[in-house]
Amino acid sequence: MESSARREEAPLTPREIYERLDRYVIGQDAAKRAVAIAAHNHLKRVQARRLRRHSLIKKSNILLIGPTGSGKTHIARNLADILQVPFTTVDATEYTEAGYYGKDVEVMVSDLLLKANHSVEDTQRGIIFVDEVDKIARRSQGARNGAGSRDIGGEGVQQALLKLLEGREVYVPLNVTQAWNKSDFVQVDTRDILFICAGTFSDLHDAGDEPGRRMGFGADDAASRSRRRISTKQLVEFGMLAEFLGRLPVVVQLELLGEAELIRVLTEPPDAIVREFRELLAMDDIDLEFDDGALREVVRYSASRGLGARGLRSILEHVMADIMFEAPERRKHQVRVDAGLVRARLAGLDSVQLSV
Template identity: 30%
Template sequence: MRQHAHPFSSHPISSAWVASSNTALAPTTPIPPSALCRAYSSSASSVKAAEPPASPVFAVAGVTEATPADDDPHSCMTPKAVVELLDRYIIGQDDAKRAVAVAYRNRWRRKRVPASIRDDIVPKNILLIGPTGCGKTEIARRLAKLANSPFVKVEATKFTEVGYHGRDVDTIIRDLLEAAIGLVRQRLRRQHEAALRAVVEERLLRALHSQEQLGAAGQPAVVEALREKLRKGELEDVYIEVDLTPPPGARGGGGAGGPGIIDLGGFGMGSPQTPVVINLTNLGGKKDVRTLKVREARPLLEDLEAERMFPPEQLIKEAIAATEQDGIVFIDEIDKIVSGGRGPGSWRSGDPSSEGVQRDLLPIIEGSVVSTKHGNVSTDHILFICAGAFHSVKPSDLMAELQGRLPIRVELRPLSRADFLRILTEPEYNLIRQQKVLLSSEGVDLEFSPGALDEVTRVAEELNRSLDNIGARRLHAVLERVVEEISFDAPELVARAREQAGAEGQQAQAGTAAGAGTTPVAEAQSSAAAVSSGGTAEGAQQAGAAGSGAGPDSPAAAPGRVKVVIDRAHVERTLSALLQKQDLTRYIL
């Protein structure tokens, strides 16, 4: 078996790592807040004004401690900036947005006060109160994403009191740390992407170089020729022999499937929940050399080299810091662990498990140290957002101490039909856009007429009234049903349209067809759209307009694509049968 020396004797990344690990609280994710804020401040001057002075001095009566110079990328996430960012994704619920923005900022502020008084400032955690599907979880999830913070969402009912069989609340913090590990890993990988690619390219070149059919070894010209071919993707199917032995003490980053390697996900594969698993196989010095195609070897080498660049102990150190300083925990269904509430202001211990879970949550929310397999995590600065519908109990039925730790309370309102329409169309990645993008990948340009959208919201509202009120979640189910047909038929529809367009194109070339002003592609669109809209009168009209590109709202699709218009009649047709059978509706919508 051939051994491949590492192309670099000393790793180019190691010094970068040391530098970044000294500033452990660098942004932990894809879009660092600083970048967000830069983008934001270009459109909103108010955010610039909110930037802290270069060397802020703490000046409260009796305290003259200076805070450290502020290079925290979260600085520009002022409450106003956070609300405006949340507005891009969540419709209405202004009070809740303001509340989370302020709580988030207060955590930032609390970090900055002198240690001598910090402990006396109670973390400003939040209690969101509102009906199902009105945006409680979405607000917390978006906040975490915008802030690039480690985030976990748990349901309070899933826990049991310490000492009883089941999940205890400490697992929340352990899961949060795993999320942070995933984020830090992604960030590091992204930050050092170019270096990583260069290292892997060198390793691939060495492996290719040693293949007989690809030329004599050791000649720079040959190497450069190989490099060019490699970069052009011409060598992807060439077999090479690669050494995928993970560095000692690393996770099994050489790829899943190796004997004895416990690998629960590749480095940077994006799962924040991916646990770090130590590879025990290589402690004995066993090599893992495999023969693979270049295209198969590349991702495995990238995983392996990433392991080498970012040693697990450094990764964990940064992840613990990110958990402690930036973590956000969302505890849903907090009202379901309230067992009392029958008397005014009372909290009764009717259910020992619920009572126990509340009691167990308290130290975590108050600030304590949780031990994990990666080390201790302090919960002092973690932001807790709790939520519940509080239909049958009141927030005042929570344990008094827990109430004290959730000082910010905010009610979310039920969503109206007008809100539904906005939710369908306005948020950055709204449901309609998601459907369009999905089908666009098949070559279908999907459009919804205003009538169709109106009908979708009408049906969603009606179902919420007649069945359970599940809020905006109903829109997902209704819309899925509406697009089901086109979603299923799309590939064949596009293929047929392309075939037809090709045939008509040939005819046109032979001078036998192609009527004036109507391209073969437009003809294909026309028939496809009519099929997809189910052949209703309005649908055919829409389809015709789409196909000829006549309607101002229905420009013709690009060549080789199919335009489909979903109109009110289509929505009525797809949903009417279901709506008539309530039993069926209950399951499907």
């Protein structure tokens, strides 16, 4: 990570950010463009504040909506690498309203502070990725003005996050494992921290589907890509606070990846899974090759079970288990993985719990 004292440079343009994202993130062109614009505006806002200029630019916090394995976390992590800022991923379900057993939302910033090697200046320009944000939707059916039953893990967390999303000076614990110890804390300004929230909102996706009307070859894939856009009204009815959504002005809806895109995920990016397995076996002097049919079997299995790109690694780990076990004993050999081997290994895999 570069020092915060580096000389001021012109912010990366949206096209530059998009092109760098495109190297690692397959598909989701609309999402990458929207994220690139939001990131560029965020850089300009940070630069203006750093130069002590009066600026009207508001925070460009992002809400990513999409099915499991569509690339939400992958986009956020690669964006942090491109911008060269500290990055942390947190799970919204771990947090509760202040005063209850569980993590206070300030611990999110504390975790980012840890990733920034306790540099407050670097922390204040980092990115916090809040996953599973749909799981903190309002669950109580009481009055919406706060009366009635408390929803400490849902609406209460949304309320607590408002100040962080908008930008405030907050006191965060220095030790994330002892968040209850209020004697050791540091003041952090969240005005320049970019928050990227993400959730599947699967109920809203399911509501928009009409399975009975899918007909013909490839209809399932076409239907998944032509899903209706999720509106702010639907999100509010789902249980998200209007004030919370108002602090996430950039809403990006990701699509389910098709089989062709999943094959590209396996092979094209610099950190592709197939490249990784080849490198692992090359260290044992083994030349590894995958047939096109083998890769198609892997992505069909993942797509048919709705695992998306996230499930590809678990599937390949299972397929390659015996080969990896015997690799040190088969030096200077060539190993070819074909469709038959993949089908044989995947037979009965449904009884095994894949970790995705």
